[in-house]
Amino acid sequence: MEAFAAWLVVWGKTRAVGWLARHWPKLVAAGLAVGGAAVFVAVTAATLVSGTDQDAVAANACTELGYMVDEAAYQPPPVDQKPVIPTGGPVAGFGRDDADKIANAQAIVAAGAEAGVGRRGLIVGIATALQESGLENLDHGDRDSLGLFQQRPSQGWGTAQQVLDPRFAALAFFGGATSPHFHPSAGKASPAGLLDVYGWADLPVTVAAQSVQRSAFPDAYAKHEDRAAVIVDALIDGVPAGALAPAPGTGVAPGSDPPGVVTAADFRASGVDIDAFCSSSFQLASATRPGSSLGGQIIPTGAWTAPLQSRITSAFGSRFHPIYREWRLHAGTDFHAAVGTPIASPTVGVVGGVLWTSGGGLTVTIAHADGIETQHLHLSEALVTPGEEVQGGQIIALSGGSGIGTGPHYHFEVHVDGEPVDAEPFMLQRGVNLRAWS
Structure with missing residues (x-):
């Protein structure tokens, strides 16, 4: 009888841990809705792994995975070689034959202004489109991916015709109340866009983009940030000043308690490839x-x-x-x-x-x-x-x-x-x- 009771306790704990592993994002989201103060752990994890002042937190996760961490010897992995920024075109950041790309960038900036993402959000949007399509409105891609952001109709981003519309695609990427996928009852878009990622404005560009795109190459967006900033600054002339202010609720909540221990599972859940980070930064035990x-x-x-x-x-x-x-x-x-x-x-x-x-x-x-x-x-x-x-x-x-x-x-x-x-x-x-x- 005692053996059966012990087995029952272990079984119950296993089931409870499994349930929590599957449902902890929903529990955290519910806690945020009630308290309105804690920062979503997964987004925090994404910030931490990319922030130069938070390497110790990522190092803790690497230690959990069996790596020997020498923080004094730590060097962040280099960003992919940044592409040369084109010159000679009518708009800074473009070449002479880039009229179609300029029009697509203008559509993204206009949609971002309508969504109220501010300059930071516009840079994220342009950098994402540079990586996904080179600012070309592609009628092809991996599986059924289409358009500037390579959005997939099969994943709920819209019909093929819709995601090939630059304005529609950009509004869907930015998310929030102006997204064509916004659900008033839920108060957010689904698929989620940039404005639906809590604290996105405080994330590195590559992490913010990855939070929406879920790309197989999560670090690729960073190399386009410099060019995206040049393009945005050249195109925001004439955009109402109010549209360039960060949207409310995009930063870390003031007075929030510092996050607890962030695990490797937290990093993975937020789309951060913690395994690649650890293997490129530290040695295994x-x-x-x-x-x-x-x-x-x-x-x-x-x-x-x-x-x-x-x-x-x-x-x-x-x-x-x-x-x-x-x-x-x-x-x-x-x-x-x-x-x-x-x-x-x-x-x-x-x-x-x-x-x-x-x-x-x-x-x-x-x-x-x-x-x-x-x-x-x-x-x-x-x-x-x-x-x-x-x-x-x-x-x-x-x-x-x-x-x-x-x-x-x-x-x-x-x-x-x-x-x-x-x-x-x-x-x-x-x-x-x-x-x-x-």
Whole structure:
């Protein structure tokens, strides 16, 4: 009975944590509506990761992901090379043959003035259009993306004809009460535009744009900021001064309490690629840390061992993916593993990489003899570094729940000459039965 009660408590906690993980944005939004004082955590996270005075908060999230953070050595990752600002045209920031682009920029500025986004919002809008379309009203794009902002009709941005109308597209991007997607009952637009992002005026241009666009290249907008400012300043002559004042409610609420601990999950929820930030800014924890390489039972050279002695939860082969909801090859073997479970190298080898992937999260790859490579996915911490020689049985990492998955587990892959193979028969041929603990 006591065992059942303990299990019931653990089950209840797991369900509660899962519910909170799915619904915390709604809870935070409700809290803002009632109190009107707290700053939305996800937007704060986006600000923090880009603000030079808030690197410590991003560093904390990187530490959570298993990175060794030396803040004294931190250097922000460089922005992509900024494009040359064209000259010689009738409007600053444009070339001689850019009449159509100038007209599109004028439409964006007019829509921004109508929406009341101010100079800052106009710069965000122009920078976004420069990245998405080069200020050309494109009738094509990725999947069904169209127009100046590459808005997708299938995602609710309007019909193909509507998103190809520069004024319609710009008003939709700016959002707020003038958006064609504004819902009076909700008090905001859906899809959300710039004015629907709380505190957008205090965000870096690239983060503000990404909060609307949800681009696969979230850092790309920053390189267009300088040119966008030149264009906006050249086009706002004649725009009523009142239209250039920031819209009410766009800044951080005065008197707000400082935010609490911002986690890696908060950054990801706001569209910030915290994994790329960490990998480009810090080093993963390595075996130089005292005791991190100890604890594994070293086996003779040439012998093989199970990287983890645990129950198999998903085998190699084609399966219906629980997240992507489609049939695809599951190229590895999944094991039941709580976060922090030690993972061993199956045999002697050299660490080929310690990296982040979108699906596998924190991953360690090890090159072995005869064209064999093993991959270890969804880790919480890596205990080795690229180029390091490891012994069979040596602890190389701790399991986790990073990347895409339904919960913490350990994913083990074997590749032979670059192709994934089923780890179970492969290991059985080497005297290791991975099913021994199932």
